[in-house]
Amino acid sequence: MKIGFIGLGNMGAPMALNLVAAGYTVTGFDVSAPCPDGVNSAGSAAEAAANAEVVITMLPNGDILRAVAQEIMPAMADGSVHLDCSTVDVESARAAAELAQSHGCLAADAPVSGGIGGAANGTLTFMAGGSDAAFEKVSPLFDVMGQKAVHCGPSGNGQAAKICNNMILGVTMIGTCEAFALADKLGLDRQKMFDVVSTSSGYSWTMNAYCPAPGVGPQSPADNDYQPGFASELMLKDLRLSQQAAEAVDADTPMGQAATSLYSDFVEAEDGLGKDFSAMLPRFVSRRRS
Ligand code: NAD
Numbered sequence: 001m002k003i004g005f006i007g008l009g010n011m012g013a014p015m016a017l018n019l020v021a022a023g024y025t026v027t028g029f030d031v032s033a034p035c036p037d038g039v040n041s042a043g044s045a046a047e048a049a050a051n052a053e054v055v056i057t058m059l060p061n062g063d064i065l066r067a068v069a070q071e072i073m074p075a076m077a078d079g080s081v082h083l084d085c086s087t088v089d090v091e092s093a094r095a096a097a098e099l100a101q102s103h104g105c106l107a108a109d110a111p112v113s114g115g116i117g118g119a120a121n122g123t124l125t126f127m128a129g130g131s132d133a134a135f136e137k138v139s140p141l142f143d144v145m146g147q148k149a150v151h152c153g154p155s156g157n158g159q160a161a162k163i164c165n166n167m168i169l170g171v172t173m174i175g176t177c178e179a180f181a182l183a184d185k186l187g188l189d190r191q192k193m194f195d196v197v198s199t200s201s202g203y204s205w206t207m208n209a210y211c212p213a214p215g216v217g218p219q220s221p222a223d224n225d226y227q228p229g230f231a232s233e234l235m236l237k238d239l240r241l242s243q244q245a246a247e248a249v250d251a252d253t254p255m256g257q258a259a260t261s262l263y264s265d266f267v268e269a270e271d272g273l274g275k276d277f278s279a280m281l282p283r284f285v286s287r288r289r290s
Contacts (some may be wrong), residue, residue, distance in 0.1 A: 001025075003141070004052035006045045006068055007086065008033045011112070012058035014120040015085070015145045022144040027052065046075040053077070054138055057084045061237075062092025069096040073103040081106040083138045085126070087238060090156040090163075090245050097130065097155035106134035109155060111162040112146065115230055123147045127165075129157035163245055166238035169206070170259040173235075173277055176206040180213050181284035190216050212278035221276035229276035236263040 001024055005016040008030040019026050020038040028039040029048040035041035042048035049055045049072035059065050065088050076082065082100045084093065084107070093109035100107035108130030118124040124146035128135055135151045142149035152161045179202070183193045194216045198208045211217030221229035228234075239260040246253040266272030266283060 001054065002052045004048040004055035005039065006048055006055065006072070007058035008035060008039070009058065010116050011119045014116070015058065018122045018145050019141065045071045050075040051077060052080060054081045054083055054141060057082070057086060059086045062088035065092050065096055069099050073099055073105065076103060076105050078104045079106070081108060081134050081137050083108050083110060083141070085110050085112055087111045087162055087241065088159060089241050090159045091248065093129065093159045094156040106131060106137065107155060108134040108138055109158040110142070110149070111158055113162070113165065114146070127152055127158040127161040129153060129155045129159065160245070163238055163242040166235070167242040167253065167256040167259070170235050170239045170263060171255045172204045173206045173212065174259050174262055174280055176204060177212050177278070177280040178284050180281055184285060210278060212281040220278065222278050222281070226276045226279035229278070232263060232272040232275055232277045232279065233267045235277040236260070236267050239263055
């Protein structure tokens with residue numbers, strides 16, 4: 001199977017390399033990142049898409065996805081699939097899918113969870129939206145680049161699943177961090193706090209698997225001076241997408257809204273840019289009740 005790969009950044013490059021290692025012929029294009037060894041370099045997105053059975057995009061946002069989709073569609077073969085793995089707004093994912101359909105192509109939106117490590121190790125989780133036919137055609141690629149793929153329904157539903165998951169993640173991380181900061185001020189040892197909460201009803205992925213307190217729980221970015229991991233600005237991006245979606249469908253998401261506001265302060269007005277999203281803990285520790 002010939003694959004076009006557009007967007008060879010932190011995530012795209014290792015994903016493309018895993019496809020090459022599995023024996024696929026991959027032709028890639030990026031406006032600035034270099035084409036990794038083993039991936040054939042194309043001079044444009046349309047050139048990377050021409051003659052490919054599946055064209056994967058791994059791009060920064062919905063506007064860029066829409067522009068790239070416009071560019072590649074005329075070059076894509078009938079019946080080929082546009083597989084977008086970027087995290088974008090639901091509307092852009094649905095617009096790209098409609099465009100593909102109008103050109104006689106299939107489309108799937110399949111954002112990922114698992115980060116750069118998951119991309120490099122081929123252990124990503126894909127949350128996919130699109131037709132059964134599109135999902136079946138790209139499933140072997142999910143097996144190479146990831147460890148799990150869930151077909152969540154029609155186009156846009158992969159993005160819907162991703163932003164709902166990450167809204168929970170942002171809210172839970174804030175809850176975990178503010179509780180640790182409160183426990184500190186109440187004189188409760190962090191290890192004791194972990195021992196209790198990780199086996200009680202307050203347990204969560206952020207407490208049990210990605211504990212924001214250094215030296216407590218399994219190894220996490222907190223143990224590496226909050227180097228990401230999952231950077232706060234990426235969490236902010238996903239939280240904003242969740243609020244954009246909530247506005248579009250008139251959903252009441254007060255906790256998501258609060259988390260968005262806290263991460264936007266952290267990244268844009270404080271010192272959170274470039275730090276792991278669990279660095280909310282030292283932020284809360286340094287603050288007083290307002
Ligand atoms: P990145 O910025 O490293 O890579 C994006 C690449 O797209 C860049 O190399 C950029 O030059 C390229 N690009 C931009 N416009 C282009 C165009 N018109 N044509 C071709 N290439 C173009 O970002 P990333 O970390 O690889 O993330 C990619 C996507 O995956 C984002 O949507 C992000 O939200 C999502 N994501 C990232 C992570 C993570 O941990 N980094 C985790 C899950 C999901």
